[in-house]
Amino acid sequence: MPMLTINGRSMSVDAANDTPLLWAIREQLQMTGTKFGCGAGLCGACTVHVNGEAVRSCQTMVGDVAGKKITTIEGLSAKGDHPLQKAWVAEQVPQCGYCQSGQIMQAASLLAKNANPTKEEVVAHMDGNLCRCMTYSRIQKAIMRAATEMRTASAAGNERRPT
Amino acid sequence: MNQHVKNVTPETTDLSRRSFLVGTAATGLMLGYAGVPGIGEALAAAHANFEPSVWYAIAPDGLVTVTCGKADMGQHIASTMAQIVCEELGAKWSDMRVNLASNDPKFNDPVLGAQLTGGSWSTMMNFDAMSRAGAAGRMALTEGAAAAMGVPAAELVVRDSVISHPKSKKKMSFAEIVRSGKATKTFTPDELKAIKLKTPDQYTMIGVSVPQLDIPSKTNGTAKYGIDVMIPGMAYGAVVTPPVRYGATVKSVDDSDAKKVPGFIKAVTLDDKTQTTTGWVVAVANTYANAKKAAAALKVSYDGGPNAKVSSQSLLDEAKRLQKLDDSGQFFVKDGDPAAARGTAAKVLEAEYTTSINIHAPMEPMNATAEFKGDILHIYSGNQFATRSGAIAAGAAGIDPKFVVMHQMWLGGGFGRRLDADMMVPAVQAAKAVGKPVKVIYTRENDMTMDFSRPLTYQKVKAGVDGDGKLVALSHDVVSAWPTQRWGLPDFLTPSVDKKGPLDSLTVNGSDFFYTVPNHHVRAIKNEMAHNATPSGQLRSVAPGWTFWAVESMIDEIAVAAGKDPAQYRISLLDGAGKNDGGAQRLRNTLLAAMGLAGYGTKKLPKGEGMGVACVSSQERATASWTACVAHVAVAPSGEVSVKKLTVATDVGTQVHPDNIRAQVEGAALWGLSLAMYEKATLKDGGIEQTNFDGYTPLRMSQMPEVAVTVIANGEMATGVGEPAVTVVAPAIGNAIFNASGARVRALPITAEAVKGAMKA
Numbered sequence: 004m005p006m007l008t009i010n011g012r013s014m015s016v017d018a019a020n021d022t023p024l025l026w027a028i029r030e031q032l033q034m035t036g037t038k039f040g041c042g043a044g045l046c047g048a049c050t051v052h053v054n055g056e057a058v059r060s061c062q063t064m065v066g067d068v069a070g071k072k073i074t075t076i077e078g079l080s081a082k083g084d085h086p087l088q089k090a091w092v093a094e095q096v097p098q099c100g101y102c103q104s105g106q107i108m109q110a111a112s113l114l115a116k117n118a119n120p121t122k123e124e125v126v127a128h129m130d131g132n133l134c135r136c137m138t139y140s141r142i143q144k145a146i147m148r149a150a151t152e153m154r155t156a157s158a159a160g161n162e163r164r165p166t
Numbered sequence: 167m168n169q170h171v172k173n174v175t176p177e178t179t180d181l182s183r184r185s186f187l188v189g190t191a192a193t194g195l196m197l198g199y200a201g202v203p204g205i206g207e208a209l210a211a212a213h214a215n216f217e218p219s220v221w222y223a224i225a226p227d228g229l230v231t232v233t234c235g236k237a238d239m240g241q242h243i244a245s246t247m248a249q250i251v252c253e254e255l256g257a258k259w260s261d262m263r264v265n266l267a268s269n270d271p272k273f274n275d276p277v278l279g280a281q282l283t284g285g286s287w288s289t290m291m292n293f294d295a296m297s298r299a300g301a302a303g304r305m306a307l308t309e310g311a312a313a314a315m316g317v318p319a320a321e322l323v324v325r326d327s328v329i330s331h332p333k334s335k336k337k338m339s340f341a342e343i344v345r346s347g348k349a350t351k352t353f354t355p356d357e358l359k360a361i362k363l364k365t366p367d368q369y370t371m372i373g374v375s376v377p378q379l380d381i382p383s384k385t386n387g388t389a390k391y392g393i394d395v396m397i398p399g400m401a402y403g404a405v406v407t408p409p410v411r412y413g414a415t416v417k418s419v420d421d422s423d424a425k426k427v428p429g430f431i432k433a434v435t436l437d438d439k440t441q442t443t444t445g446w447v448v449a450v451a452n453t454y455a456n457a458k459k460a461a462a463a464l465k466v467s468y469d470g471g472p473n474a475k476v477s478s479q480s481l482l483d484e485a486k487r488l489q490k491l492d493d494s495g496q497f498f499v500k501d502g503d504p505a506a507a508r509g510t511a512a513k514v515l516e517a518e519y520t521t522s523i524n525i526h527a528p529m530e531p532m533n534a535t536a537e538f539k540g541d542i543l544h545i546y547s548g549n550q551f552a553t554r555s556g557a558i559a560a561g562a563a564g565i566d567p568k569f570v571v572m573h574q575m576w577l578g579g580g581f582g583r584r585l586d587a588d589m590m591v592p593a594v595q596a597a598k599a600v601g602k603p604v605k606v607i608y609t610r611e612n613d614m615t616m617d618f619s620r621p622l623t624y625q626k627v628k629a630g631v632d633g634d635g636k637l638v639a640l641s642h643d644v645v646s647a648w649p650t651q652r653w654g655l656p657d658f659l660t661p662s663v664d665k666k667g668p669l670d671s672l673t674v675n676g677s678d679f680f681y682t683v684p685n686h687h688v689r690a691i692k693n694e695m696a697h698n699a700t701p702s703g704q705l706r707s708v709a710p711g712w713t714f715w716a717v718e719s720m721i722d723e724i725a726v727a728a729g730k731d732p733a734q735y736r737i738s739l740l741d742g743a744g745k746n747d748g749g750a751q752r753l754r755n756t757l758l759a760a761m762g763l764a765g766y767g768t769k770k771l772p773k774g775e776g777m778g779v780a781c782v783s784s785q786e787r788a789t790a791s792w793t794a795c796v797a798h799v800a801v802a803p804s805g806e807v808s809v810k811k812l813t814v815a816t817d818v819g820t821q822v823h824p825d826n827i828r829a830q831v832e833g834a835a836l837w838g839l840s841l842a843m844y845e846k847a848t849l850k851d852g853g854i855e856q857t858n859f860d861g862y863t864p865l866r867m868s869q870m871p872e873v874a875v876t877v878i879a880n881g882e883m884a885t886g887v888g889e890p891a892v893t894v895v896a897p898a899i900g901n902a903i904f905n906a907s908g909a910r911v912r913a914l915p916i917t918a919e920a921v922k923g924a925m926k927a
Contacts, residue, residue, distance in 0.1 A: 019455075022453075022455045023455060026455040027455075029394075029404075030454060030455075031453075033396060034387070034392075035387070035390070035394035035396075036387015036388065037387070037388065038391075038393070038530070038578070039393065039607065040529050040530075040531070041858055041859050042609055042610055042858075043610065045857050045858055045859035045860055045861070046529065046610075048529055075389035076386065077386070083382065083385060083386035088385045088386060091381075091385040092382055092385055095375075095377070095378060095381055095461025095825060095826075095829065096385075097240070097380075097384035098527070098829060098830075098833060099239050099240030099242070099528070099530070099576070099579045099580070100241070100380070100381075100383075100385075100576070100577060101391060101528070101529040101530045102579030103384050103385060104387050107385065126868050127868075130867050130868045132867075133527070133866065134528065134867075135529045135579045135581070135831040135864060136240045136579065136833050137832070137836035137840070137865060138829070138833065139836070139866075139869075140832065140873065141829070142867070143867070144771070158611060163766065
């Protein structure tokens with residue numbers, strides 16, 4: 004049985020190597036925050052991180068990620084308080100919410116590399132993630148808000164600030 | 167066929183849906199409080215919950231859990247219901263929780279008398295009942311507190327889940343009062359009706375954008391949708407659907423290869439007496455991945471049935487044929503004599519407008535989990551019409567609907583798709599066949615090709631204008647499949663004006679506009695071929711999504727022909743005469759607001775750019791949110807259209823949650839844009855050709871223009887916002903394209919080729 008390193012834990016899954024990672028996560032590991040949307044890499048609802056890169060788990064086979072570091076929405080932060088998750092609440096982004104795990108995971112892979120993206124960079128990075136409720140403008144705002152928080156937090160760690 | 171549905175039968179002899187909606191309010195109110203008798207015994211138990219009405223309970227820890235009978239598909243209606251209760255109850259917002267109702271009739275909509283979520287009706291139809299429920303709870307708690315403290319109830323103040331007596335400085339929290347067991351007052355329906363509710367100036371919650379209760383769970387993966395349901399011992403089903411949308415039958419199923427798939431359990435050919443599905447087979451296996459493998463390995467042969475040769479073109483040809491017949495259809499509006507008026511008119515205009523087949527495609531593909539436990543069939547699925555869907559599930563199981571319990575889940579998008587119950591059938595029959603719970607999940611391909619789509623529509627409009635440019639005659643024929651007739655519930659149909667039997671008003675709503683036109687006819691014509699080949703459904707905004715495309719484009723064409731500014735021309739038609747009094751003025755004001763916000767007529771635009779307006783009374787005359795849009799577009803010589811900005815104004819009467827209204831209106835406007843420019847499905851050989859998001863392409867982030875929303879809250883009754891803005895955008899864009907380029911487009915979606923072709927050489 005393949006072993007997966009997921010959200011910092013090693014777990015064996017009862018699934019063939021050619022099983023999409025999506026279904027192993029959802030059914031074998033019963034972590035249902037990662038969603039099935041299209042099964043073809045066209046909508047982004049199933050986005051997770053593999054070694055820090057955003058990938059579509061419906062197009063990623065279990066056999067290809069053994070030994071790699073997988074992160075799902077459940078493991079993005081310990082208490083659901085990643086700057087993006089806080090920004091998603093602050094901007095009241097979700098409507099139906101179904102695509103939002105994927106949106107947040109996709110956005111997190113951008114901010115991990117670039118905490119000061121332009122609007123154009125955000126759009127280019129997020130354009131593969133469909134939101135049928137069309138919450139796009141709030142998604143953009145929330146990413147910018149989280150980016151600001153991440154820059155402020157890292158600045159706070161590095162610089163002395165007047166008290 | 168369904169005992170629940172019997173509840174919706176109105177007592178009045180006028181079965182028109184409008185009077186039905188209003189006329190059953192009183193009955194509904196009583197149904198909503200069926201839980202009141204017996205509350206005394208419930209309270210006698212120590213530390214029991216306090217349940218002032220079926221709609222909520224206050225636990226001994228003070229948490230208030232509101233049970234929402236509406237489907238929450240992202241419109242945050244559960245949170246909205248809690249907010250309305252909270253206002254009158256006097257609870258602290260952080261004490262509020264929500265719970266999704268089962269299909270128990272006691273949770274039926276107090277006005278509709280059924281569990282059905284649609285039409286942007288929920289806030290409007292539940293505001294009063296939730297307010298009264300909240301107020302009743304506050305009064306009961308206040309009496310309880312008065313008894314416990316030994317002070318007069320009239321001297322008590324309720325605020326933030328605490329009842330205090332300022333004179334003695336005594337106070338009790340809701341939790342303490344519930345634990346004291348002193349809150350025992352019950353209310354008869356008449357007493358409930360007599361409660362004096364707050365006036366808007368006393369509101370502290372209504373009109374405040376409180377944090378939506380469901381949002382945190384939708385940022386950390388914990389919100390549970392139908393697809394997330396896990397039941398011990400369950401199997402998974404993948405459906406194999408035929409190449410023809412409707413009417414195929416299975417000739418044979420060869421499962422020899424499927425049997426080689428590990429975990430494969432059984433192939434189940436559906437025997438669907440509800441006729442919701444035709445020719446479906448379910449491959450059941452131990453995991454969904456294996457079920458999909460098995461489904462792919464099944465060799466199914468079909469008889470394509472009567473619709474196997476039908477295409478989009480044949481549906482359109484048939485629509486045109488039907489429209490030309492004098493005796494087609496039934497009249498929805500019949501004022502005056504447009505044909506005679508056109509005979510004496512100075513100018514006559516004629517145009518035809520079409521819309522394509524459109525697919526709902528919510529992000530969560532259709533799914534349902536069925537479990538037989540003893541005599542009871544449990545269904546877990548996010549659904550917008552539990553009353554009917556429970557009956558379909560029962561029909562699929564061959565049992566009485568009263569033995570079906572529907573467990574509502576969060577909906578990963580609804581948009582009308584989840585009014586239908588097709589997903590119940592494979593789940594129920596597979597669970598029955600394999601003797602264990604089964605979760606059926608559609609692939610995206612199943613979901614798109616088996617959608618209950620927005621039907622292809624064809625509309626013909628003929629107008630007559632007098633010498634002063636006044637619109638004196640309008641004949642409007644609407645040819646489409648009839649989505650609501652398909653439900654088989656006569657109460658949802660509307661009598662025709664010409665007494666030719668009921669018509670499906672969800673194909674013509676909107677055509678009965680608020681413009682004053684002395685001679686005005688609207689015919690609703692059922693396209694039987696489309697009805698059979700492409701069973702249609704209610705797609706976000708339903709009829710106004712196509713009727714206003716025709717009406718608002720035609721009004722523009724008439725204004726241009728009369729040499730008038732299209733916005734000013736609309737204002738002159740919105741004179742509020744006769745039956746249009748009230749609505750017309752609100753629509754006029756909304757249009758003016760949008761014009762002002764957009765800088766219509768004041769902003770100088772470069773060559774190749776233009777603005778267009780449209781204004782609508784969606785969803786229906788009786789339930790309208792007055793909505794206007796100014797679209798600003800740039801049109802390239804190639805015909806390529808770039809939508810630069812949408813300015814939307816909407817009059818919602820009363821705002822419960824301003825931020826949510828903006829979110830809904832913006833989402834709806836972008837839906838309107840998506841349908842206007844990017845979404846098209848086609849039928850070939852009886853099957854939908856688009857199977858995933860590569861062929862069917864809703865708006866993406868990079869295609870989003872600037873959207874400005876302004877909300878008018880003038881103190882009238884709260885109305886709905888989920889849909890109206892969908893309907894106003896396409897005609898505003900079409901009119902803007904004309905303004906920018908002189909090209910008149912009459913088919914949705916709008917293509918560069920059509921724009922270029924319509925440009926004057």
